[in-house]
Amino acid sequence: MLLCRCLRAAAAAAVPLVAVGRLAFDGSKAGLQSVDKAHVERVIAEATRGSAFYESEQRKAAQRAVKNDALVARQRQFAGLSAAEQQPWHDRAAAAMAALEATRTFSRCFIHVDVDMFYAAVEEKMDPSLRERPFAVGSYAMLATSNYIARRYGVRSGMPGFIAKKLCPALYIRPPQFDLYRREAAVVRALGAHYDPGYVTVGLDELTMDVTDFLRRHPTRTADDVCTEFRRSVEAATQLTCSGGIAHTAAFAKIASNVQKPNGQHTLALRTRRAVLAYVRGMAVREVPGVGSATEQQLRALGIRTCGDLLEHRGELCYLFAEKTFTFYLSAGLGLVRTHVDRTKASHAALHTPLVPPGAAASPRPKSRARQTVAAAAAATISAVDRPPQKSTGKSVTVARGVASCNAFWCHLRRLTEGAHQVLVEQKTGTRHVCFCTTNRAFDHRSHSTTLPHVTDSFEELYAALEKVAQPYASQHRSIRLLGVSFTQLQPIPTRQRTTAATANTAVHRYPRRRRPAAPAPPPQTKTQRSRVKHAARQRSNVPSRSKQRATSKAKTGNH
Structure with missing residues (x-):
């Protein structure tokens, strides 16, 4: 044995x-x-x-x-199929290719800006001593970012802090301050609104601007000048550096922003279809926005490593994958990948949402600190009011040691629902589709969704639906380390059908109020015990006893 x-x-x-x-x-x-x-x-x-x-x-x-x-x-x-059997798939691929080529344009100009190590840079700004030591922002559970000194040891964002400490024992981990980061991001966005009021953000540290209209209004300016001016303005206003990329599409602008990191900029001057295809032919598929590790491994198994391979194997990919996945791969091979920025811009056009508040287009670029504050408020207004509504929303919470009780489980669910419901109220949308998800201690992820009979923004209806799908998990609360709720396929709701946020304040599940246990009743006292208590009270208040009072009064009478 x-x-x-x-x-x-x-x-x-x-x-x-x-x-x-x-x-x-x-x-x-x-x-x-x-x-x-x-x-x-x-x-x-x-x-x-x-x-x-x-x-x-x-x-x-x-x-x-x-x-x-x-x-x-x-x-x-x-x-193993014959040429005749393969031909229908090649024809489908050719038709999809023609449809994508019809969308190709070189008439736009995009600038993508990424603030260098944003969270860490803000912390260094607040505490300059951090610039000389390896440090990261996050916790022992997960890091949000790290400075460039720590990156020399392999410490990066998305890495658990305890692993980072093994790579760099001298690493200092600083807890995040998101309110501070949001304030700095608001200043950056305010500066971006001067060039493109309809800018699109990706997180707090990335910004994509379509500067086509700005360049038309200022024919003597170039995109390179605008990017340089914007980066200098950001550094002057926030003491933060950023990297920029310039290209004719948002996807290529994002790719270009990674070329001269940190604190640099790069222009991808691709003006013809031939130039685009030549550029993407040798580009690794992992560099395409939207391609992660799992997708890269999947394509590697098929012998596909570059975007040129995607185009070469288009008939085969059409046979292997669903239409949506195949279209994405084909667009990557053609250099026509659509990103979150393109979809958001399309939503702007479809909804005819006014992107510029009254007077915003004529406002000069903010230069002083006071103007930056005003511009930050304007940017927040643009972001909160004039942006197209989200198509989905969700909230989640991580509970590292498990949910303490069944009642705590329901409280978490209610708070998450309130957070997601607030988005519906703010953008005046509703949904029929709700989803509940959990991750247990073994990191097994489970999600369950349900469809309501009609579109609603009623907190009671949405919570009741989530309560129903979450019911089987309440008894397993101790093994749960993550809970989440989401609403998808959001739709506008007429004014007369909207509910108010006050409905979310209805008490559904709350933690029980802790009451102090009642003190036990004291045992009955004897006559002697009562007299001792009275005597002690007189001594504390300096009041003489009755016997002393009588003796004092007799002495006074005898003297007279």
Whole structure:
């Protein structure tokens, strides 16, 4: 028995440590290119091996491998078809390609700006001593970002803090201050509103502007001048540096912003279809916005590593994937990828939403601190009022040690519903589709959705639907480490059908009020005990006893 255990331990020790799934190190972020990837992945694997998260990632990696094997089998099946049998798929791919080519345009000019290590830069601004030491913003559970000194050790955003400490023992982890970050982001957005009032944000630290109309109004200016001016304005107003990218599409502008990081800018001067295809032909698929690790592994299994490969295998991809996925891959191969920015701009046009508040177009670029404050308020107004409504919204909460009680489970659900419902009230939309999701201690993710009979923004109806789908999980509250709710396919609601936010204040589940236990009744006192209590009270108040009072009065009478 002991020999078997020793053999199993030796076999386990002989297995090479490899970081899998989300634990795999991605060195594409700025400041990580010179890091020893093998060393970082070995440290990550050693720190996480045997944990529930590591085992969960291994299970997911195994599941992805099975799916990839099935795709490879279908790829061989397609290769075994005759030319006549393959032709319909090539025809479909050609039709999709023609439809995408019809959308190609070189008439627009986009500038994408990314504030360098935003959270960390704001912290360095508040505490300059941090500039000389490796530090990150976040917690031991997860990091939001790190400065460039820490990145030399392989520390990056999305990495658990305890792993980062193993890579860099001197790392200082600072808790985030999101209110401070939002104020700084508001100043950056205010400056962006001068060039494009309909700018689109990606998080707090990224901004995409369509400066086409601005350049038409100022024919002597160039996009390079505008980007330089904007970056200098941001640095003067916030003491933060940013990197910029200039291109004819939002996707290429984002790609260009990564070329000269940090504190630089790059222009992708692609003016013809041939130039675009030549540029993307050798570009790795991972560089395409929207392509993550799992998609990259899937395409690698099919022998596809570059965007040129996507275009070359278009008939095969049409056979293997659903229409939406295939269209995305084909658009990447053609250099026509649509991003969140394009969809938001399209929503602006479809809804005919006025992007500029009265007088905003004529306002000069803010230069003084007072003007920056006013501009920040204007930007907040633009963001909150004049932007197109969200198509979905959701809230989630992580409870590292599990939900304490069944009552706490319902309280979390109610608060999450209130947060998501507030978005519906603010943008005057409703939904029929609600979803509840959980993640347990084994990192197994479960989600359940339901459809209401009609579109509503009533808190009571939405909460009742979520309460119904969440009911089976209330008894498993101790094993839950994440809860979330979401509303999808949001639709505008007529004024007469809207509810007010006050309905969300209806008490549904609350923590029970803790009452102090009643003191036990004192036992009955004897006559002697009562006299002792009275005597002690007189002594405290310096009042003489009755016997002393009588003796004093007799003495006074005798003297007379």
